[in-house]
Amino acid sequence: MKEAPKKINVVPFPELRQDPVSGDWILISQKRSLRPDQFEGEEEREIFPKKDCPFEDPQASGNGPFMIRIPADTRKEWTMQLIPNKYPAVSTYGKTSIEKYGPYQVAAAIGYHDVLITRDHFNNFPKLSPADAFNVFKVFQERYLQVARDRRIAYVSIFHNWGPKAGASIFHPHYQIISIPVIPSDVAHSLAGSTRFMKKNHRCVHCDLISFERKEKKRIIFENESAVAFTPFVSREPLEFRVFPKKHLPYFEDTPDKEMKLVVQVLHKSLSLFEKKFRNVDYNFFIHTAPIKNKRKYGHYHWHIEIQPKINISAGFELSTGIEITALDPNEAAMVIRGKKK
Ligand SMILES: [Zn+2]
Ligand SMILES: [Zn+2]
Numbered sequence: 001m002k003e004a005p006k007k008i009n010v011v012p013f014p015e016l017r018q019d020p021v022s023g024d025w026i027l028i029s030q031k032r033s034l035r036p037d038q039f040e041g042e043e044e045r046e047i048f049p050k051k052d053c054p055f056e057d058p059q060a061s062g063n064g065p066f067m068i069r070i071p072a073d074t075r076k077e078w079t080m081q082l083i084p085n086k087y088p089a090v091s092t093y094g095k096t097s098i099e100k101y102g103p104y105q106v107a108a109a110i111g112y113h114d115v116l117i118t119r120d121h122f123n124n125f126p127k128l129s130p131a132d133a134f135n136v137f138k139v140f141q142e143r144y145l146q147v148a149r150d151r152r153i154a155y156v157s158i159f160h161n162w163g164p165k166a167g168a169s170i171f172h173p174h175y176q177i178i179s180i181p182v183i184p185s186d187v188a189h190s191l192a193g194s195t196r197f198m199k200k201n202h203r204c205v206h207c208d209l210i211s212f213e214r215k216e217k218k219r220i221i222f223e224n225e226s227a228v229a230f231t232p233f234v235s236r237e238p239l240e241f242r243v244f245p246k247k248h249l250p251y252f253e254d255t256p257d258k259e260m261k262l263v264v265q266v267l268h269k270s271l272s273l274f275e276k277k278f279r280n281v282d283y284n285f286f287i288h289t290a291p292i293k294n295k296r297k298y299g300h301y302h303w304h305i306e307i308q309p310k311i312n313i314s315a316g317f318e319l320s321t322g323i324e325i326t327a328l329d330p331n332e333a334a335m336v337i338r339g340k341k342k
Contacts (some may be wrong), residue, residue, distance in 0.1 A: 018321075021193040021205050025238055026234050027325045034327060036277075036336040039238060039311050045163065047278045048171030050121045055172035058083055067114065068142055068172045070135050075085035075270075079132060080118045082139055088113035088180060096181045098126050105158075107181065112147050116140070117174040124162055124173045125285075126272040133268045134261055136175060140287070141260070144253040146189040147179040147292075152295035154184050158252075160205040163282025183291050191298060192287055198300040203217050206302035219334040221270045226262035229270040231330035231337070237312050239278065241339065243267045243305040252289035252303040267305055274307075285310040 014029040054061035058081065066081040090111035098107045105136040116139055125133065140158050147153050156179045168174075183191070195207035213219055213230045221229040221241055229243045245263050249255050255263070267285070274283075276281060285307040290298035311327075318324055 018235045022189045025323050036128045053172050055117045068139050082116045085115050088164035106234040112179040116179040118173050118310050126275045134264045138266050152181050153179045159286035166284045204302050218331045226259050226263050227266040228267050231334040235326050235330045236324040237308050239309045239333045241307050250290045250299050250301045253318050
């Protein structure tokens with residue numbers, strides 16, 4: 001049952017806002033007629049039948065053997081398993097040397113492309129038990145530490161696509177890890193921005209953002225003693241939010257279990273709240289962390305998780321300028337996701 005549509009207060013601007021980390025500008029421009037429930041759309045999520053699902057028995061469907069399994073004891077039923085992607089975007093073999101091709105530079109796309117499958121066909125991340133949600137992140141960490149030993153790898157991208165609009169080609173909930181020999185440009189901007197801020201202010205930019213958001217309280221979705229979720233003041237998508245460990249932790253892979261459990265709890269709780277309101281909205285979440293290459297150079301970085309619902313369609317203005325137009329005030333977004341006033 002859908003609740004009766006509620007009109008929300010319209011913010012008294014279009015306003016340009018600059019992200020202090022990436023330097024990117026965005027434009028908050030809320031339509032007068034907008035109701036947050038419009039983001040849900042009319043379409044119900046399509047459920048792919050379990051009997052045809054290739055992830056019910058990954059090995060019987062032609063996938064490779066698992067690399068990590070929980071529980072490790074194979075006499076017991078698996079709850080999650082990490083396998084090599086059947087159609088990898090990168091290749092495990094090759095050198096990282098860059099070659100010239102006319103005016104261009106090319107290199108072999110070496111790396112690893114892994115898929116983590118959780119057992120239940122219907123239980124996406126917010127529906128996992130807290131223990132399984134934590135185990136998903138423990139597998140991420142374990143695999144991260146394995147690939148970090150390969151000296152060719154510069155960065156490990158860990159992400160989840162939920163729903164076809166977010167790029168999931170298989171319905172069954174799964175998570176991906178792609179390890180690559182270069183530092184990707186978005187991460188490079190984030191690293192450069194945090195370095196710039198540190199040089200100027202002698203503080204971590206993300207620690208500053210966290211303390212500002214916790215003081216303002218307007219955009220907080222959920223927090224516990226060790227982690228916090230909020231909609232960024234500079235949101236690129238309506239309903240976008242981020243999860244940060246409160247403690248300054250640069251390296252995802254080195255985060256102690258005690259902190260990780262509480263970070264995962266905040267992600268799990270926030271996505272449950274999100275799904276209660278917007279169960280048919282597809283989304284991606286991904287981790288941003290200090291890279292493997294020159295690891296110790298980035299002690300001022302602060303790892304976090306970004307959750308981006310698939311709502312915006314990039315049109316001419318976005319494509320020609322890189323400025324995203326966000327149609328919902330992040331203050332309203334946090335309030336709608338929390339499901340209660342204040
Ligand atoms: Zn399935
Ligand atoms: Zn920090």
